[in-house]
Amino acid sequence: MQQYDVVVVGGGIAGLTAAIYAAKAGKQTLIIEKQERLGGRAMSMKKKGAYFNLGGHALYKGDAYATFMDLGIHVQGAEPSIEGYGVWKGKLSILPTDMKSLFTTPLLSWKGKLELAAWLGKLGKMDTHPYDRISIREWVESNLRDPMVRNIFYSLLRTASYVVGPDLPAAGPALKQLQSALKGVLYLDRGWGELVEALRRKASDLGVRFVTNSLVTSIDVQDGSVRHVLCKDGAKIGAHHVVLATPPSIAHQLVPFSEKTALHTWKEQAIEITAACLDVALRRLPKPKQQFVYGIDQTVFLSNQSRAAYLSDDGAQVISVLKYQGKETDPNKDLRELEGMLDLVQPGWREELIVKQYLPKMTVSHDFMHVNGRVNPGPAVPEISGLYVAGDWASHGELLVDAATASAKRAVQHILSLERKERTDLYEHRGIV
Ligand SMILES: Cc1cc2nc3c(=O)[nH]c(=O)nc-3n(C[C@H](O)[C@H](O)[C@H](O)COP(=O)(O)OP(=O)(O)OC[C@H]3O[C@@H](n4cnc5c(N)ncnc54)[C@H](O)[C@@H]3O)c2cc1C
CATH class of the missing domain: 3.50.50.60 (FAD/NAD(P)-binding domain)
Structure with missing residues (x-):
């Protein structure tokens, strides 16, 4: 033995x-x-020359990144730009993630822009630990006044935590993850494999x-x-x-x-977090400017990961679309929602499709804070x-x-x-x- x-x-x-x-x-x-x-x-898989993770993955500059550096593992990949769009009432609008986009977005009133500008200024330096024991909803409702600023924060914190509702996740860790995301995440060449x-x-x-x-x-x-x-x-x-x-x-x-x-x-x-994941490799992007989209009034997120990482051998564009799931899930309905997001952001994507991967219910995390x-x-x-x-x-x-x-x-x-x-x-x- x-x-x-x-x-x-x-x-x-x-x-x-x-x-x-x-x-x-x-x-x-x-x-x-x-x-x-x-x-x-x-794991990642290679399908028709495109590298797919098991749903869209981004490496934050947190403990894992520091660990890989400590081990001398050179993580190959690049940071995508955070310029993006938000979907609100079925339309795409510039998402305010920095001062430039803040002033051009039609999503916010002037009052809302001023409130968000103040938060963008202080978020990075904020100590998040005092909020470790309150929910995202409690934090948002006691700190933000403008209804659209609240909606934008709900969307950003959902993407940071992967949790669909704001009542359960602790605000502190989600805010910390958001701080890290705003500094830049990494999309990895040839996927996490x-x-x-x-x-x-x-x-x-x-x-x-x-x-x-x-x-x-x-x-x-x-x-x-x-x-x-x-x-x-x-x-x-x-x-x-x-x-x-x-x-x-x-x-x-x-x-x-x-x-x-x-x-x-x-x-x-333990409370499991799950997501429905649709990944597609397209010959070209019908709308090359629309590569990074947050759902504001829907729980779907889209990112063209190949705008930063090497994800195909023949120049195909690899896009991940993800739906944050609650308790009730329906594989067909979720797929329709994911494809609907692609229809909105990259109309005509079906004609450019090389290969797709649909994972109706992936466990993103087996528990969370x-x-x-x-x-x-x-x-x-x-x-x-x-x-x-x-x-x-x-x-x-x-x-x-x-x-x-x-x-x-x-x-x-x-x-x-x-x-x-x-x-x-x-x-x-x-x-x-
Ligand atoms: C769609 C999706 C998107 C994600 N996005 C991100 C992201 O953007 N950023 C981020 O940081 N993280 C992300 N994650 C999470 C990340 O992938 C996980 O946190 C990480 O891979 C978990 O690693 P683990 O070792 O804890 O668990 P696992 O990867 O689940 O490893 C557990 C292993 O145990 C093995 N095993 C189980 N039972 C047995 C047994 N009885 N005998 C032998 N072996 C066994 C399993 O086969 C498995 O290989 C995402 C995950 C998903 C699914």
Whole structure:
């Protein structure tokens, strides 16, 4: 039977990050992934010469970006311009995202323009932490007066958080993400799959072992500590530490008596964010100026990612259209809405279509910072020694992939600090003896 210091279950960005930091600290590390390929939701596919992510992705300059820099991973891509349009009552209007667009937009009255100008000036420097425990709606209604300024902020904060309604998401993290978005995000050349590949290479160079196509079915716990990881194919792998970089429901399912552990609370409090995603590769853009569009009175967002990133081998334009979903979803209705957005922004797109990808319900995040009395999951499962969690749901204030990398690092830091403490205790004990 093989024995590892650290076994990571799940080979998405969180699992890869945890494995890299564990291996960097000298730990014998194994990743077990149930799919054929690593990457989880950060995979990309190449279809007829165009690179598609699993729905539109942008890398913010948050924890994930800083982590990749720390690991010496050169993220290739570019920042798109934030000049864009808003859809209001079925029409496209210039979206005020900077001083120039603010003065030309017909969306706002002069009073509204002055109010938004003041906010654009102070937003970047604002401390967002005081708003960590109130909802987006509470923040908007107590800070903004003009109804259209409120609508614009709802739209911007929806795009930053991916959450359709303003009553649940905590305002602080969403405002922080918006600050980061206004400074510029990155669209990645050849999609996020390149990032996954760079992480895989880094992990491999550091000696991480990988098993793909292998479903983990349970974690063997004896005397309150993890002992083995059991797989569907019968493999039994010895482990001192296990990082569950899976969704919270799977983490809960894998652990015996999990209903008596914190895993139960973390699973129960989790609120999934989903989106319907339509990606198209077009031979050319019927309306080359209209590449970045926020729905203001509808929950759809469109971006031509190839205006910044290399996303096709033959110059095709790769556009992502995304619908933020609530509880009720209808794949056909959602597709009609997404195609309707394309009809408005790029009329005649069907004649230019090379290939499309429709994903009716993608999980964008398994949980987020919400105001329903949420506790921060992880890094350690307190009831079981050697068991940790990581993933975009194990957030301590971060959103999306930033939560995936931050939680992965927290798990490894916890393992290392525990070992340091055990060593110190041992030396002290020997000293006394
Ligand atoms: C449409 C869409 C748009 C997004 N846009 C953005 C964006 O703009 N910016 C941003 O920062 N983030 C964005 N995200 C979120 C980002 O993709 C995720 O936060 C990130 O990829 C999550 O990584 P993870 O490792 O936590 O989870 P996953 O990628 O889900 O990884 C979990 C892995 O565990 C594996 N697994 C599960 N169960 C088992 C088992 N029993 N045994 C073995 N393996 C198992 C799964 O196969 C999977 O590979 C978006 C996501 C989507 C879907």
